[in-house]
Amino acid sequence: MVKLNKNQNFSLYFKYALRDLTRSYNKILSIIITLFISLFILSSIMTIEDSLENELNENAKLLLGGDIEIDYNNREGDQTKIDKITKFATVSQMVEFSTMISTVNKKINKTSFTRVKSVDQFYPLYGNAFYEPNDALEKLNQIESSILVNENIFKNLNLKINDIVKVQDKEFKVIGIVKVLPDIGGAFVFGDFALTGKKTLDKLDLNTLGSFLNYEYKVKFNKSVNSKEGIKRVESLFKDQNRVRLRYPENSAGGIRRIVDNFSQFLSLVSISAMLIAGIGIANTLLSFINQKNSSIAVQKAIGVFSGNIKTIYYLQLAILLVLITVFSYGLSFFLIPIVDKYISDGLGLNIEASFSFLNLIIVFLVGMLVMIIFSIPTVNSIDQVKASNLFRNVFQSLQFNYSVKSVIISIVLLIILISLFAIRSSIPFYSVAYFVSFFICLLIFYYLSVTIIYLLKKYKNSKISVKIAVKNITQSKSITPITIMSLGLGMTLLLTLTFVGSNFKREISKSIPEIAPDYFFLGIQNDQREKFEKMIFNSDNKSKIEVVPMVSAGLVKINGIDPNSYIKNTNDSYWVIMNDRRISWSDEIPKDNPLTQGSWWDLSSPDKLQISLDSKVAQDFGVKIGDIFTLNIYGREIDGEVVNFRLVDYRDLSINFAMLLNPQFANKIPHEYLSTVKFNNIDKFDGINFLDEFPSVSIVKISDYLKKVTDVLNKVFIAVIIISTVTVIIGLVVISSAIIVQGKIKTFQNLVFKILGFSKKEIIYSSLIEFIITFFSIILFSTIFSIVSSKFIIENIFQLKWLFEFDIFLNVTITVGLVTMILIVFTNLKYLSPKVYPLVRNE
């Protein structure tokens, strides 16, 4: 038997696939729409992420501010070593500190807690800073007591160029506005900031604790020195210096990188949800498409085309569609970059440009292909059910999804590849896998929900004809109930979950936390100022609640003799405890809101021995046990202390909480200052300007200002997240409307019979509404349960905040989606309401 060479025939099948597609694309419009929306979202996320990564990588030295950074923390650098480096590099010294800036001679004087960067004449070593006026930076090091402030301070303090501001008790002239700084990798990303010259620093009475002082030395190697070689030389100079941290370009902007990674991981998962929901629609629409081609397929079989070749033609159509949509959606995602650039440059000071990535294009295609194949295998396999002999009888049975053992195995394998693809690319693979598992559990539950509804309704008896029709529509063998429940159910679950998470988060930040949180933090109160400070606060408002605690800065350098940085990864939840020096305190009594979870409070019989009380979460994250030894570096001296107990620390109330507390008998001997929180009975009675006149070196942090900033950022994030998750509902609706259209012929026949029997349009619409109400309310019930469970878990376990069911938000979301769904269903059904008898009788 002569067999045709399959490879030779490829071009022929391709030609047929292309011909079929160009002539029938309108019948698979919903596939094109849903596939486009989901691939566009995925492409956009990947393009934005890639552009941001490129910006961060290409400008790594710029963001770090040098080829390498030497961080001396709160001590001035060793000048001998710095001098050695200047032999082969330019070194720019920079001191960052937090302080108060306040206006003088204004009608109403205002204050602002500001991070100040004191720079020398070499700043910036890489990139450009933008100022107004242009020569402001040059003047900064020429004019003594001058300062540049960022646009926000300039606006909030109602400043003008050459205005005088007070920093501590010294006056400074505002000589310009800082627009953009190249090295935004550190704390300068979100807060207010200002620049001063190096000379100015000496005028200020800075203390090492309350001002969060930080000495940094940025190094740019001379042209003759190779980067690697230069780094080696610097490393060799600091190899035995535990307290000095070296930062490299690849570590720059770690915070931004983490935000980008986490946010894009989350959005990628939302986009793949949209794509999987689209997959349900693809399977359904494709089955209907193949059903419409039933006789054509039978003819092809009758003239000798193999079933496998016909399937190839359909797979090729999908492949052509996928290639075109992938290229189009990926290309279109580039147009989003200027919009995102505007958003990001305002918030982060980064400027991104669209950059083509072949790998991303392939990944988008691959994801689309995997989803498409997984959902089209049982559909395309239904071609095997078409018999050429049907042509003799002129009877064509509707095709059904065709699951064979082989196709199920292939689908599972492809699904595992899809999950792995997302998991490998994500920063925390476990979360991706957990998300997929939850998604498929929800999908299964929604499927079985539809089966249960159909089963129960089949047993339900009602004499009202509209109810009977509605029940029949839901329970008939080709009803759209399973597809509606699965696609809308998943979309609603995601939307409600994110809405609950967002609304709870916002409520906690904007209402609950301010209610329990103090109004102000006061940093850097010296020993001799404590009494005067408390007196002043009481004088302003005698009903205010003050909490004053001692504070010292210490670094956790060893755990049981081993550097924790050598085995604790920066993805660890408690990494912040070892990342830099932490402020620690001490207390005689167990803090009221920090109950002991393990161990016992201080052993008073050993006052000369350092004892440590540790946050139980940190202990768990680091694998620390009672009796373990921590080596703390306090003012350059390493002291060993024993971990004697664990406390449950609740950081949510923004009151004074420390990861580590020391036994006061030992710690009181350490030079220290005080940190205070104050909750006023009447906040208006406190005059910040007056306070700063008395305590110029103390910094004031107004909690509400920070919460407002956080709420503003959260609002933007919340809007972005809701828009993207709404896409899943939109895709769900497209899937439903396409399912209704697929049902069109059956509906038309059914409505025709109703018409002949004398039903009014009103009764048919009424039955549609009953059908919608039964289905939609079941969806809402289950989506609500799933979203309550998942959002409660996220809010309480991940964010450790209080979760509340917000009925009004729930009502708004469900009514909006419900109305849109109902309008869509009625609108899509409308054309089937008035069937013309003639074409149906003629069997056209």
Added chain:
Amino acid sequence: MNLNYNTDNNLINVLQDVSFEVDYKETISVVGESGSGKTSLIMLIGGLEKASSGKIEFKDFEISSLKEDEISEIRRKDIGIVFQSCYLIPNYTAIENVSLALEINKIKDPINKAKEILDKFGLGNRLNNLPSQLSGGEQQRVAIARSIVMKPELILADEPTGNLDSENSELISNILFDYVKEENASLIMVTHDNKLANLSKRIIKIKDGKIE
């Protein structure tokens, strides 16, 4: 050969002990009442159904023992089927419907060959029309053109003129019988039309699944 169906514990004998041979150039009409098994017979011969027992031999092949793809390969080249309803592919033009049969057989210049046969059937001016734009007779001529364009040695026709008026019926029967004569092919045709049946060399009458 025999063909049986099982439905709800009932065994239906569609064809029983049917046996006959067809020579080259022979034309056979299969006649009988509705439900007698005529269509089933040509479905078996075309390899579109499997016989419950017995053998169907075509040239050197035993069709009943071949796999589906192997039968498809035979149908491609050597068996042309004409249906009562034309079953043209609705979104293919007349010429595309015909060239489909040539292209899957890798015949060179399929478009011109399809054009040639359609011209011969008087459809030269309807080449690029979709089936919905053709009359019933024109559709059936396109369908026959598609069935015989590969010059098959056997034509199976199921009521080829069943849906046509007398003028078109005559036209179609002329095409089929002329083809058999010109190409030395064989024709097995199911028909209720006595006039058409009488044009065949042999008439096989089937009653209750048996040849009378």
